[in-house]
Amino acid sequence: MKIAVLPGDGIGTEIVAEAVKVLDVLDLKFEMESALVGGAAYEAHGHPLPESTLKLAKEADAVLFGAVGDWKYDKLDRPLRPEQAILGLRKNLGLFANFRPAICYEQLVDASSLKPELIAGLDILIIRELTGDIYFGQPRGRRIATDGHFPGAEEAFDTMRYSRPEIERIARVAFEAARKRSKRVTSVDKNNVLETSQLWKDVMLDIAKEYPDVELDHMLVDNAAMQLVKAPKKFDVVVTGNMFGDILSDEAAMLTGSIGMLPSASLNSSNQGLYEPSHGSAPDIAGKGVANPLATILSAAMMLRFSLNQAEAADRIESAVKDVLASGLRTGDIWSEGTKRVGTREMGDAVVAAITKKTITG
Numbered sequence: 001m002k003i004a005v006l007p008g009d010g011i012g013t014e015i016v017a018e019a020v021k022v023l024d025v026l027d028l029k030f031e032m033e034s035a036l037v038g039g040a041a042y043e044a045h046g047h048p049l050p051e052s053t054l055k056l057a058k059e060a061d062a063v064l065f066g067a068v069g070d071w072k073y074d075k076l077d078r079p080l081r082p083e084q085a086i087l088g089l090r091k092n093l094g095l096f097a098n099f100r101p102a103i104c105y106e107q108l109v110d111a112s113s114l115k116p117e118l119i120a121g122l123d124i125l126i127i128r129e130l131t132g133d134i135y136f137g138q139p140r141g142r143r144i145a146t147d148g149h150f151p152g153a154e155e156a157f158d159t160m161r162y163s164r165p166e167i168e169r170i171a172r173v174a175f176e177a178a179r180k181r182s183k184r185v186t187s188v189d190k191n192n193v194l195e196t197s198q199l200w201k202d203v204m205l206d207i208a209k210e211y212p213d214v215e216l217d218h219m220l221v222d223n224a225a226m227q228l229v230k231a232p233k234k235f236d237v238v239v240t241g242n243m244f245g246d247i248l249s250d251e252a253a254m255l256t257g258s259i260g261m262l263p264s265a266s267l268n269s270s271n272q273g274l275y276e277p278s279h280g281s282a283p284d285i286a287g288k289g290v291a292n293p294l295a296t297i298l299s300a301a302m303m304l305r306f307s308l309n310q311a312e313a314a315d316r317i318e319s320a321v322k323d324v325l326a327s328g329l330r331t332g333d334i335w336s337e338g339t340k341r342v343g344t345r346e347m348g349d350a351v352v353a354a355i356t357k358k359t360i361t362g
């Protein structure tokens, strides 16, 4: 088994180092190989997703990814921007199904700005379609106005596009996931305005016929954004398109205490996966040693469970994370009165120590 380790930029390198430390202590039989990606790869090789990095990712059984991007690359041509690396990996590996579980750990209920009764016991699974929609639709581009009325004015356009097969396969992923949970799926779209969303809803209704044991409801995305903070526990499995899922999952992260707590798994049809925290490279805190590594560590646990057939090891990581939170250690993003503030490295060390202690005491 081989894991491609792609730390990327900003806090990516800091948090992935902690996840690797945790994987190392499990003493499992796999090989890890690292490569540059994003801005780091652009600096070294002139491209955010060099052929060698893509090849490593394709050949690996799983990819552990940090984050890419920095404001300093904002003026680069789009194909050279660091974010194209993660989009390119998703597309090239066919990672169409993105799982973003928003779980509020008991120990973090008080850290949230939401009322405890709203989030205690929260366990939502956001399933985001990841290789279609406006992030990939063609044509896209910019036009210089030529009519002379607005000399130099520019028009820019992107294309929101979904095909029936793309929606069918993500629908099945959501219904299958719901079967293992509460048997409820909420499909989120904007069908009152968008053609793509009308197709999305039609296809969801069609696929629902294959799953008579699962209840399907539909919600418009603006309402869903509101309901997520009003009554989050009413949701169980949420299935939505690429852009809406991007936005709603960052919102849902705050129900768990912080964006630093939301892991993710992006899978293709052969269960090969890329595992990354839901957040970005956080240039504002990069290099300070304060980023929360738990979303990445929990993503590594998802990797063990989904792609590497190591469910027991995944349980050990998740249980260690709970122990560490119970012991009162917190990075700044989840800190609250009465808990102990620690940095990225100390948090990773604490998870390693919790795993080691459990191994020794059984």
Ligand SMILES: NC(=O)C1=CN([C@@H]2O[C@H](COP(=O)(O)OP(=O)(O)OC[C@H]3O[C@@H](n4cnc5c(N)ncnc54)[C@H](O)[C@@H]3O)[C@@H](O)[C@H]2O)C=CC1
Pocket: 011, 015, 066, 067, 068, 069, 070, 071, 083, 086, 259, 260, 276, 278, 279, 280, 281, 282, 283, 284, 285, 290, 291, 292, 293, 295, 333
């Ligand atoms: N998958 C990826 O590689 C992603 C890359 N990005 C890129 O990341 C860069 C920064 O984007 P932003 O919009 O600032 O989003 P971001 O998610 O990087 O940061 C948003 C806010 O959350 C905080 N934050 C994020 N992760 C944290 C952690 N683990 N611990 C503590 N605080 C954390 C940051 O400090 C910041 O205040 C951009 O270049 C963006 O394109 C953004 C999202 C995903």
Ligand SMILES: CC(C)CC(=O)C(=O)O
Pocket: 083, 086, 087, 135, 246, 278, 279
């Ligand atoms: C480059 C972006 C689409 C990454 C992002 O925000 C995400 O996947 O959550």
Ligand SMILES: [Mg+2]
Pocket: 246, 247, 250, 278
């Ligand atoms: Mg995002």
